[in-house]
Amino acid sequence: NGAEEEVKESIITKISAKTNISGTLNGDRMQADRYTLVYQSGKKKQTYDVRYSDGDVTETVVHPEPKRRPRNWIAVGPEDLKSVLDPISGLIIPEGEAACPRTLPIYDGESRMDLVLASKGRKSFTMDDVEDEAVVCSIRYVPKSGFRKGRKDIEYLRKVEGMEIWFAKTGTLKVYAPVYARVPTRMGTIYVSAVGFDH
Numbered sequence: 001n002g003a004e005e006e007v008k009e010s011i012i013t014k015i016s017a018k019t020n021i022s023g024t025l026n027g028d029r030m031q032a033d034r035y036t037l038v039y040q041s042g043k044k045k046q047t048y049d050v051r052y053s054d055g056d057v058t059e060t061v062v063h064p065e066p067k068r069r070p071r072n073w074i075a076v077g078p079e080d081l082k083s084v085l086d087p088i089s090g091l092i093i094p095e096g097e098a099a100c101p102r103t104l105p106i107y108d109g110e111s112r113m114d115l116v117l118a119s120k121g122r123k124s125f126t127m128d129d130v131e132d133e134a135v136v137c138s139i140r141y142v143p144k145s146g147f148r149k150g151r152k153d154i155e156y157l158r159k160v161e162g163m164e165i166w167f168a169k170t171g172t173l174k175v176y177a178p179v180y181a182r183v184p185t186r187m188g189t190i191y192v193s194a195v196g197f198d199h
Contacts, residue, residue: 016040021088023052031055035086037109048109050086057081060109069148076146080112090115091165093176099167100137111146115139120164125179127194134166134179153186160184 017039023032037048046066051059084107093099100117107113117137125134141157148154157163162184167176181192 019088021086023089030089030092032086032089035088035109050107050109052086055083055085057084057107062109066110072149074143074145074147074149076107076110076112080145081107084112091167091178093167095169095174095176099135099176107146112144114142114144116142117165123166125166125168127179132168134168135176136164136166139163139165139183156186162189 017037019038020034020036021030021032022034023030031054032052034052035048035050039046039048047061047063049059049061049063050057084105087106087108090104090106093102098119100119102117104115104117105112106115117139120136120138122133123136124131126132141160141163143154143158162182164182165178166180168179169176177194179194181190183190183192
């Protein structure tokens, strides 16, 4: 029993993430000034703090500083930090623009990636007892830099099919925001649903 408990503890890890974005609303688009992510996996805690100016990254601080092996590491270069979006406000689409197809250049404080969205039609969803319609987009993950070449989870996400995200129009700001996402991983599929929405 003792050995069995030890195995269970090593497999089941509590993971939490808290993010905060500040910036200005430029028309219908949020222009981030600062993006912060606090990620905790078990006892390991990592903080990412990114500063922006006019869409370009001006500073990135990661604490504690990650240990990286230079071999196979694809570093983030200055050109990767121009005209990029943070992972949250990058998914807020102005009214009048198509949610998909589009390519979102994302920087999360460590990795630079493109999220390539393609149209999959529309589906109805219900939230807060209100039925609405969502724009459904497939997602293709394209790693650009800030990762170790050959890493299994990166290669899996790069090749996997079935990732999708649903956008619905908010009532107040008249922008499209995510209400549902489906992300297959090597450990199983992750489903993310909004718990509240401004109809």
